[in-house]
Amino acid sequence: MLKNKYLLIACVFYMLFSCKTDVPINFTETNFTSENNQFVEINIPLAQTESDVAKSINTAIKNQVIKALQIGELNNSTAKSVEESIENFNQEFTNFISDFPESAQEWEAQIDGEVIFKAQDIISVSLTAYTNTGGAHGSLNISLLNFDAATGKLIDNNALFSDIEGFKTIAKKHFETSIKDKDLLLDRETFQLPENIGYSDDGIILLYNTYEIAPYATGIIEFNIPFDDAKPYLVFNRF
Structure with missing residues (x-):
């Protein structure tokens, strides 16, 4: 009987400890820019804890933003951060004007995101990216990212x-x-x-x-x- 009592107490402590270490993932809208930014506006949700799960989610979201701002072949991207990708986008416009000084075209990029679903086992984030680099019309692309809430990894x-x-x-x-x-x-x-x-x-x-x-x-x-x-x-x- 006494043995069962101690076993019950141990189970209760285990449950309490497990609950305390299960850190919820909360998101905050985050704005990104850079020192010389003229044309790019970014507002995306990022996880607000220091856990490995949050870091994994944030890395995937930022990588998607970097991809959306890439001019030319994706494999040629050199940006290691969102801020650097913003700088690169602005520099590409400077290069464009240098090659075509008579052009009146101004580039722009707008990227917005939101958490569209959050449950115990899965989190879904939507990123909407609009870019205009001087073509006949701009490019609009929506990305839906699904994360395993337990690991923060992207789900195929x-x-x-x-x-x-x-x-x-x-x-x-x-x-x-x-x-x-x-x-x-x-x-x-x-x-x-x-x-x-x-x-x-x-x-x-x-x-x-x-x-x-x-x-x-x-x-x-x-x-x-x-x-x-x-x-x-x-x-x-x-x-």
Whole structure:
């Protein structure tokens, strides 16, 4: 009896200790700029603890921002920080004006982010990047990043689902419903999941960026699959 009592006390202390060491991940909107910045505005959510989980999440978000500001081939990027990528973007404009002094074009870049879903096991962040570097029109791109809340690591789209082919089947039905009133020239027999999939309070978001499956004029195609339909195929936040 006494042995069982001590065992119970030990379990209670273990539970209390576990709760105290489980640091919640909270986010704060953070603005980035640089000393010589003229054209770039960045407002993104960053995790506000010093844990390895928060550092992993923040690194992935910052890397996505650096990628969005890269001019030219991504493999040629030299920026090691968001501030450096801002400086590089401004320097590229200076180089452009040096080559084309008669141009009246001004460049711009706007990157905004928000936490669109946060649960015990998964966190989803949306980053919207608009850049204009003098072309016929600017470029708008939305990225959905999913993080394992326990590790802070990015989750590959395939790892979101226990049965990706089953999910793909219901996704196609919702996709067809979402575009039924739109005049789109698409090959509907070769349906593919988009590059960007994320969680929201209303269910699973599927988002095709411009040019991903349709011409520029079509714009972004986005639709939502309610949790009640998606849950049988999900690995995270099933209950």
